[in-house]
Amino acid sequence: MRPSHRRLAAFAALVLAIAVPSLASASNSWGGYHWARTSNPFTLKLGNNLNPTWSPILATTSNDWSTSTVLDTTIVAGQASTRKKCNPTGGRVEVCNNTYGNNGWLGVAQIWASGTHITQGTVRLNDSYFNTSAYNTSAWRNLVSCQEVGHTLGLDHQDTNFNNANLGSCMDYTNNPSTNQHPNQHDYDELGLIYNHTDSTSTIGSALPNASGADIGSWNAEFGRMVARSSDGRTSTFVRDLGAGQRIITHVIWA
Numbered sequence: 001m002r003p004s005h006r007r008l009a010a011f012a013a014l015v016l017a018i019a020v021p022s023l024a025s026a027s028n029s030w031g032g033y034h035w036a037r038t039s040n041p042f043t044l045k046l047g048n049n050l051n052p053t054w055s056p057i058l059a060t061t062s063n064d065w066s067t068s069t070v071l072d073t074t075i076v077a078g079q080a081s082t083r084k085k086c087n088p089t090g091g092r093v094e095v096c097n098n099t100y101g102n103n104g105w106l107g108v109a110q111i112w113a114s115g116t117h118i119t120q121g122t123v124r125l126n127d128s129y130f131n132t133s134a135y136n137t138s139a140w141r142n143l144v145s146c147q148e149v150g151h152t153l154g155l156d157h158q159d160t161n162f163n164n165a166n167l168g169s170c171m172d173y174t175n176n177p178s179t180n181q182h183p184n185q186h187d188y189d190e191l192g193l194i195y196n197h198t199d200s201t202s203t204i205g206s207a208l209p210n211a212s213g214a215d216i217g218s219w220n221a222e223f224g225r226m227v228a229r230s231s232d233g234r235t236s237t238f239v240r241d242l243g244a245g246q247r248i249i250t251h252v253i254w255a
Helices: 003-019 021-025 055-065 138-152 185-194 216-223
Strands: 042-049 071-077 093-098 105-114 117-126 225-229 235-243 246-254
Touching: 042 055, 055 071, 055 138, 093 138, 105 138, 117 138, 138 246, 216 235, 216 246
Parallel strands: 042 071, 042 093, 093 117
Antiparallel strands: 105 117, 105 246, 225 235, 235 246
């Protein structure tokens, strides 16, 4: 290539990098898991199985994720049989709170997947910790609610080191959630990449058989095999194989 052509190519690459910097850097997809749908944007229902303390927190979470250009979330009446068991419902996400016990975790997000397609999800928020002075703040509640719902959309964390400087994203772990209560542009860009295609079928709102819920006080029995853990042990990911390409993937944030 002649020098003039090299300069032209370098200039074009620079212009492209400036035009789409966030898309190029987005990288927090959760294993490629996503909801199947035939068009964008799509609307995902969040079942409200929450008490009055948590309901406005979920409203903030839903509004935050609906800022995405590829999806909206809408809050509907919950269908879980009990808040503690938090049974999933096909084609949507059930969000529950309860005093699940001093078992170490603040929040749990679970998705049921067929291949890489999410078919249903649950979020559980542990009041055994959120009722204590250390975590009973709107900042901690917003962080965990936003993050666990983000997982059910197919997002992973941007950073799992609690001691690093805040990234301004609820998908970033922190010891001080003051500026990490909502998604940031990086999260929205990643959703754009995850959902930049459409599928021939949809798992949104599908009348799928409901998987049974479980009392997750004995979390190790339900979650299955641990497949990832942060270096400080504050986060873990588990997979439970159901056979025939079906699995439950669980993310846990520990107190």
